[in-house]
Structure formats: structure tokens, C-alpha cells
Amino acid sequence: MKENPIRSLPGIPFLLGVLVVGLLAGWLVVTGIGPDLKGVGPASPARLLAGIVVGIVAFLSLIGLYTVQPNQAAVLSLFGKYIGTVKDNGLRWNNPFYAKRKVSQRVRNFESGKLKVNELDGSPIEIAAVIVWQVVDSAEAVFNVDDYESFVHIQSESALRTMATSYPYDQHEEGQVALRSHATEISQHLKDELAERLADAGVQVLDARISHLAYAPEIAQAMLQRQQANAIIAARTRIVAGAVGMVEMALAELQKNGVVQLDEERKAAMVSNLLVVLCGERATQPIVNAGTLY
Numbered sequence: 592m593k594e595n596p597i598r599s600l601p602g603i604p605f606l607l608g609v610l611v612v613g614l615l616a617g618w619l620v621v622t623g624i625g626p627d628l629k630g631v632g633p634a635s636p637a638r639l640l641a642g643i644v645v646g647i648v649a650f651l652s653l654i655g656l657y658t659v660q661p662n663q664a665a666v667l668s669l670f671g672k673y674i675g676t677v678k679d680n681g682l683r684w685n686n687p688f689y690a691k692r693k694v695s696q697r698v699r700n701f702e703s704g705k706l707k708v709n710e711l712d713g714s715p716i717e718i719a720a721v722i723v724w725q726v727v728d729s730a731e732a733v734f735n736v737d738d739y740e741s742f743v744h745i746q747s748e749s750a751l752r753t754m755a756t757s758y759p760y761d762q763h764e765e766g767q768v769a770l771r772s773h774a775t776e777i778s779q780h781l782k783d784e785l786a787e788r789l790a791d792a793g794v795q796v797l798d799a800r801i802s803h804l805a806y807a808p809e810i811a812q813a814m815l816q817r818q819q820a821n822a823i824i825a826a827r828t829r830i831v832a833g834a835v836g837m838v839e840m841a842l843a844e845l846q847k848n849g850v851v852q853l854d855e856e857r858k859a860a861m862v863s864n865l866l867v868v869l870c871g872e873r874a875t876q877p878i879v880n881a882g883t884l885y
Contacts, residue, residue, distance in 0.1 A: 594730040594793075597667070597675030602656050602682025609649050616646035655687035662697045664729040676729050694729040701744065702802055708752050710770065711759045715807035718755050718770070720781060722747045723798040724789070731793030739792050747799075750784040760806065770804055777801060838862050 619642025623635050659665050659680050667674040667689040677683055685691075700723040710716050724743055726732045732739040755770065758777065762769040768776050781799040789796060806815075842862075 592730050592734045594728045595675040597677060599677045599679055599683040599685050602684045605684045609652050612645060612649045616642045616649055651687050655684045656682060657691050658682050664694045664696055666692045666694055666729050666733045673730060692733055694726055694732055696726050698725045703748050703751060705803055706752060707807060708755045710755060714760060716760055717805050717807055719803035720751050721800050721802045724794050724796050726793055727795045728793030736792045742792050743789060743794055746788040747785060750788055754781045754784055
């Protein structure tokens with residue numbers, strides 16, 4: 592089932608024509624049952640019958656009028672058979688026997704509810720997403736699914752669950768895609784998953800992004816402690832690496848400039864003191880040594 596655009600007549604000129612025909616029908620009825628008028632003749636059952644028929648035709652013709660708003664489509668069918676889709680804006684007219692169903696083609700969005708799922712490592716998480724979508728084929732939206740709006744909502748939650756179980760919450764290895772650290776890749780995966788599921792409903796997914804992501808309450812505190820421990824380890828690793836580099840540079844500069852000649856024991860003492868100063872969490876207290884190391 593694919594969308595088939597068809598033509599429609601402008602509604603305002605047709606409405607004016609129907610009003611003229613209605614006036615004609617009224618005149619025929621009045622003169623058909625009224626008194627003898629000059630230039631018209633006596634009452635005539637034929638004129639009365641013609642006025643009634645013309646009036647009925649004019650009334651039925653009004654049923655064919657309908658309005659189409661901007662970014663809206665009217666899907667027309669005749670006794671269950673799809674005829675075509677009208678997208679011309681304004682007051683339009685088609686066959687009065689056509690059934691008309693309006694379909695909005697405006698851009699719409701919604702936020703899914705918070706879903707509780709297990710990510711790739713098995714940890715329970717809460718996740719929600721904002722989906723931006725639009726109907727691009729009105730015939731598929733009307734005839735391929737029973738209720739396209741409900742279809743979009745249900746399939747979006749299903750796609751979000753599937754996507755969430757495919758990635759870990761945090762990145763544990765170099766180059767690994769994770770829900771928390773790779774928003775762009777995750778959004779593209781979710782968008783592709785939705786596009787595949789909603790293609791048969793005539794719906795195009797314009798954007799899909801995670802709006803809420805957190806560990807489930809029962810493990811949130813434990814996961815927070817793990818994240819804090821990882822952060823502390825990473826910070827300490829960088830501090831130690833920087834301190835070692837600074838100590839190496841200091842020893843190299845002292846030896847290069849010939850400021851002082853240090854044996855291995857004095858170098859070890861100097862390295863120990865510098866590492867304490869550079870890696871300590873608290874400010875160090877200087878101690879003046881008036882003697883020697885020996």
C-alpha cells in the first residue's frame with residue numbers, strides 16, 4: 592500500500608455553485624406549488640418534482656466538501672477501496688460517497704516512560720528516550736496498521752529495550768561503546784532500530800535521543816561507589832605518572848647543569864621526598880637538615 596496523490600476541486604467555487612443550485616431548487620418548488628405567476632404559468636407537479644430532485648442533489652453535493660489543514664492529508668476510500676490522498680490545503684470537494692480520513696503530517700515528538708531493563712553486563716538500569724517522528728505516507732499509516740500512533744509508541748519502547756540490552760552502562764575497555772559515554776552512536780543505533788520497525792507504518796523517525804539514564808535504585812549506591820573508586824584510581828594514576836616525569840626532569844636538569852653531584856643513595860632520598868611532595872593529598876611541612884645524610 593503506497594500513497595497515491597489525486598486531484599480535488601476547489602471547495603469555495605463549488606460551494607457558491609451549490610448555493611445557486613439551491614436557490615434554483617427553491618424557486619422550482621415555490622412556483623410548482625404556488626399561485627399562477629405571470630411568465631411562469633400555473634402550478635406544475637413536474638416543476639415541483641424537479642425542484643425536489645435538484646434540492647436533493649445540491650444537499651448531497653455538500654457532503655463532498657471537506658477542509659485540509661497545512662501539513663495534513665485526507666485519505667479517500669470508496670466502499671473499502673483506497674482511492675487516493677489529497678494534500679491541497681483549504682476547502683476541497685470530491686465525490687460525496689468517498690470516505691475521508693484526515694492524517695496529520697506535522698512533526699511530532701513524545702518521551703517514553705522510564706523503562707527498567709538489564710544492560711549488556713546484566714546490571715538493571717532505568718532508561719527513557721525522546722522520539723521525534725512524522726507521517727510521510729498517509730496510505731501506509733491508515734491501512735497498514737490499525738492505529739499508527741499507538742504503533743509508534745509501542746514499537747519505540749520495544750526498540751529502546753532492545754538497544755539498551757546491546758551496550759554496557761559504562762565503558763570498561765578502550766574503544767567500547769557505552770550508553771553513558773557515546774551518546775551520538777547510541778542515538779544513531781536507536782534511530783536505525785526505530786526506522787526499521789516503523790517503515791511499514793509510513794512513519795519517518797527524525798531524531799531519537801536518550802533523555803534519562805541511571806542505574807536502578809537497588810544498585811545505584813553500589814554503582815556510585817564503584818564509579819568513585821574508578822575515578823580515584825584514574826586520578827592517582829595520572830598524578831603518579833606526572834610526578835615521576837617531574838622527578839626525572841629535575842634529576843636530569845641538576846645533572847646537566849652540574850649543580851650538585853648525587854650518588855645513588857642521595858638520588859633515592861631526593862626521589863622519595865619529591866614524590867611525597869607531588870603525590871601527597873595535604874601540604875607538606877619542610878624540614879631543614881643541618882647535618883648530612885651520613
